[in-house]
Amino acid sequence: MTYITGVGLTSYGKHEGLTSLDLMSKAAELAISDAGLKRGEIDGILCGYSTVSPHIMLATVFAEHFGIRPSYAHAVQVGGATGLAMTMLAHHLVDAGVVKHVLVVGGENRLTGQSRDASIVALAQVGHPDYEVPLGPTIPAYYGLVASRYMHEYGVTEEDLAEFAVLMRTHALTHPGAQFHEPITVADVMASKPVASPLKLLDCCPVSDGGAAFVISREPTNAARVKIRGCAQAHTHQHVTAAPALSELGAEIAIAKAKEISGVAISDVRYAAVYDSFTITLAMLLEDLGLAKRGEAAARVRAGYFSRDGAMPLNTHGGLLSYGHCGVGGAMAHLVETHLQMTDRAGNRQVRDASVALLHGDGGVLSSHVSMFLERA
Amino acid sequence: MDKPADWTTGHEAIRYQLCGACHQPQYFRRGFCAACGSTELTEKRASGKGTVYATSVVMRAATPETRAHVPYNIVLVDTQEGFRMMAHGATDLKIGDVVTARYATFTGRLVPFFEKAI
Numbered sequence: 457m458t459y460i461t462g463v464g465l466t467s468y469g470k471h472e473g474l475t476s477l478d479l480m481s482k483a484a485e486l487a488i489s490d491a492g493l494k495r496g497e498i499d500g501i502l503c504g505y506s507t508v509s510p511h512i513m514l515a516t517v518f519a520e521h522f523g524i525r526p527s528y529a530h531a532v533q534v535g536g537a538t539g540l541a542m543t544m545l546a547h548h549l550v551d552a553g554v555v556k557h558v559l560v561v562g563g564e565n566r567l568t569g570q571s572r573d574a575s576i577v578a579l580a581q582v583g584h585p586d587y588e589v590p591l592g593p594t595i596p597a598y599y600g601l602v603a604s605r606y607m608h609e610y611g612v613t614e615e616d617l618a619e620f621a622v623l624m625r626t627h628a629l630t631h632p633g634a635q636f637h638e639p640i641t642v643a644d645v646m647a648s649k650p651v652a653s654p655l656k657l658l659d660c661c662p663v664s665d666g667g668a669a670f671v672i673s674r675e676p677t678n679a680a681r682v683k684i685r686g687c688a689q690a691h692t693h694q695h696v697t698a699a700p701a702l703s704e705l706g707a708e709i710a711i712a713k714a715k716e717i718s719g720v721a722i723s724d725v726r727y728a729a730v731y732d733s734f735t736i737t738l739a740m741l742l743e744d745l746g747l748a749k750r751g752e753a754a755a756r757v758r759a760g761y762f763s764r765d766g767a768m769p770l771n772t773h774g775g776l777l778s779y780g781h782c783g784v785g786g787a788m789a790h791l792v793e794t795h796l797q798m799t800d801r802a803g804n805r806q807v808r809d810a811s812v813a814l815l816h817g818d819g820g821v822l823s824s825h826v827s828m829f830l831e832r833a
Numbered sequence: 834m835d836k837p838a839d840w841t842t843g844h845e846a847i848r849y850q851l852c853g854a855c856h857q858p859q860y861f862r863r864g865f866c867a868a869c870g871s872t873e874l875t876e877k878r879a880s881g882k883g884t885v886y887a888t889s890v891v892m893r894a895a896t897p898e899t900r901a902h903v904p905y906n907i908v909l910v911d912t913q914e915g916f917r918m919m920a921h922g923a924t925d926l927k928i929g930d931v932v933t934a935r936y937a938t939f940t941g942r943l944v945p946f947f948e949k950a951i
Contacts, residue, residue, distance in 0.1 A: 576895035586841045587861055588919050590942055592891065592899040597907045600889030605909075608887075608928045650892040652907075697909065697919045698861065 458550045460543075460682045460830070461557070461673040462491025465792040467633035468666035468780030472568050476506035477521050479563030479667030483785070484522060487669035492678040493557060495522070498671070500555035501529040502542040504562035504784025507578045508569035518561065528555050535582065535819025536731055537689075538562065539668070539788035540826035544687040546672035556674055562784030563667025575663050582820050584695045596660055596734065598696045598821040600652035603736035607654065609702060610743075614654050616754030617735040618645035621658045621777055623757050624732060627764065628774025630805050635664050635780035645735075659735040664780030668788035670795070676833075680799045685812075686718025687828035696821040706825035707744035707816060714827035720812060722746045725829075727797055727810035728768050729790035731818045732775040741816055742770075745827070769807040772797065787817045798832050834864055837876070843943050845936045847879040849916050860916040881934035882950065883912040885926050898940040905939070908932075910947055920945040 464486025466479060474482075480503065488495060501524070503515045511517050515529040528549065534541045539562055546558035566575055576594055583589045583598065606612060622642055628634035640658060648657040671677075672684070690706035690713070693699045715721060728747055732738035742753040747768060748761075756762060762770035773779045773793035776786050796802040797810035815828045839848040850859050852866035853873030865872050886909040894900040908922035910932060921937060921944050930949050937946035 573895045580895065584861060584919075590841070590939075591907060591919055591921060591944055592894060592896075592902065592905065592939060593889075593907045593919070594891060594893070594895055596893070597889045597891050600891075601887040601907060601909055604889060604928060605887040650890075652892065653888070653890040655889075695861075697917055 458547045458684045459673050459676050460670055460684065460795055461677040461680060462487045462489070462493065462671040463792040463795040464490055464669045465633065465789055466667045468664040468782055468789065469635040470568055471565060471665040474565055474665065476509045476564045476569070477518060479565060479665060479782070480518055480561045480669070481522055483563055483667035483669035484559055484561045487671050488559065491671040491673065493671065495524050498524055498557050498559045499527045500546065500549060500558035501526045502546055502558060502560050503531050504538040504542065505531055505533050506564045507575065507783060508565055534824045536733055536787055537817040537819035537824045537826045538784045539791065540687070540815060540817035540828055541689065543670070543672065543791065544689065544826055544828065547684045547687060550672050550674050558672045559669060560672060561667070561669040562788050564783040564785060565665045566782050567663050567665045569665070572663055582694070584697065588695060588697060594652055596655050597652035599734045599736055600655050601696055602740070602822060603654050606702060606736060606740055610751035612739060612751055612754065614646065615642055617654070617659055617739060618642040619754045619757040620732065620735040620738045621645045623762060624771060624775040624777035627772050628778030631773045631779060634774045634778055635662055636778045655734055655736065661733050661776035661781040664782040666780055666782035666785050668785040668792055670788070670791060680795070681833040682795055682798050683831050683833045685720055685829040685831045686714050687826060688713030688717055690825045691823065694820055694823050699822065705744060705822050707741050707818065707822070707827070710825040710827040711745050711816070714829060718829045720829040724812045725768070725814045727794060727807060727813040728770045729794045729813060729815040730770060731787050731816055732771060732777050733781065735777070737818060738775070740822070741818060745814065745816055764805060764807055772802065772805045772807065791815060794830060798830065834862065837862055840936065840943050840945050845943065847881055847918065847934060847945055849877055849879055849914060850874040851877050858914050858916045860918050877914070879912050879914050883910040883932055883947070885922070885928050885930045885932055885947070886911045886917060887928060888922065888926055890924055902939055908947055920947055922947040923949065
């Protein structure tokens with residue numbers, strides 16, 4: 457049995473002058489204090505990576521910088537799925553008795569630490585160096601390819617995708633830490649600059665600075681009782697050229713295993729936190745996970761199903777699309793928000809019931825997946 | 834492994850490997866078959882014919898060299914030989930179009946460029 461005992465999150469957007477280590481430290485401090493622990497009680501550290509300041513031993517560098525001497529520490533790299541993959545590993549390490557309190561931390565000054573072009577170039581390297589990268593694809597193009605096929609097979613339209621951008625923006629409006637605070641409409645998304653068809657600027661998450669952290673413990677350390685019920689991964693390919701058919705992607709495999717391990721059914725879930733690097737990512741994952749039927753996720757957005765007061769509130773902080781995306785920390789904000797919702801600390805964003813939550817992360821081009829169920833004990 | 838004489842090395846050809854054991858074609862070159870592990874691979878030259886699986890026209894490129902080519906269409910093509918590949922294509926290509934490859938220059942390199950088969 458393991459618990460998420462503390463969470464920490466900075467605002468996302470510009471943090472001029474702060475390094476990746478600074479942002480990781482801020483988030484870590486918040487999470488440890490939220491758990492009611494002292495730094496010295498943390499005996500395990502899992503951290504992600506920083507594209508701005510790459511290092512072969514980032515967890516050790518962070519431990520020294522932060523001033524702790526853990527008995528277990530290393531970095532984890534699974535692209536956008538890193539946050540949940542670290543949480544899954546922390547769960548197993550704690551459950552196996554290897555460590556008592558694992559600090560999971562991610563943070564990066566991806567916006568102010570490098571140019572947006574440099575960021576796009578760095579990320580495009582997830583492509584195959586010989587067979588893809590020489591063709592000049594961008595991350596939006598990889599997802600644009602998937603979007604074109606998904607729209608073709610399931611009759612999804614660009615207006616449908618726009619609904620997800622509007623929903624995430626609507627949610628971000630109520631979170632002071634979000635990168636974007638201007639309301640947008642479907643028409644605004646449709647009129648935004650083309651990036652890689654069918655995706656336009658507002659279909660894409662921004663590049664941000666920010667940090668997020670949590671503590672995974674064997675026993676509760678405070679009043680919060682958020683238990684990890686079960687989690688699972690799936691990795692079907694790395695490069696989009698080698699991706700399987702849409703009906704055989706990893707999200708469906710990971711969620712099936714997570715359901716089996718945890719004994720939780722989709723009908724038990726009250727809150728959803730789903731990776732949303734692009735509008736198409738969110739639309740596809742919701743349908744792969746069984747939170748909407750094929751081609752029907754957008755209709756559920758329009759009907760208010762995924763709104764704060766709907767039957768399945770989704771990414772109430774605004775997601776990657778509008779809270780922001782600072783790399784590894786990006787999707788960790790989804791878990792922080794889920795924790796706040798599950799412990800009735802989400803303020804004006806509080807949903808009625810977040811007793812059971814489903815989280816899902818995706819790395820690469822729908823390449824690596826982690827599904828996880830949390831339950832309020 | 835020797836570099837193949839195909840578009841990735843500046844030659845006007847698309848090449849793939851065919852497994853002698855399980856008969857699976859593979860596009861990303863390796864010393865073994867990723868489907869069954871066999872090393873009985875035969876080098877083959879593809880016909881350049883196929884069907885469009887997916888498309889995305891890049892309007893915002895990330896480097897000065899690629900920006901000079903905007904807009905350019907990134908396509909995934911299911912080849913007649915049974916493997917999928919990424920390439921460039923005419924900007925009016927639609928999913929399901931039957932296409933054939935010619936070659937174009939992109940950022941000073943040779944790349945396969947698919948057009949509707951006539």
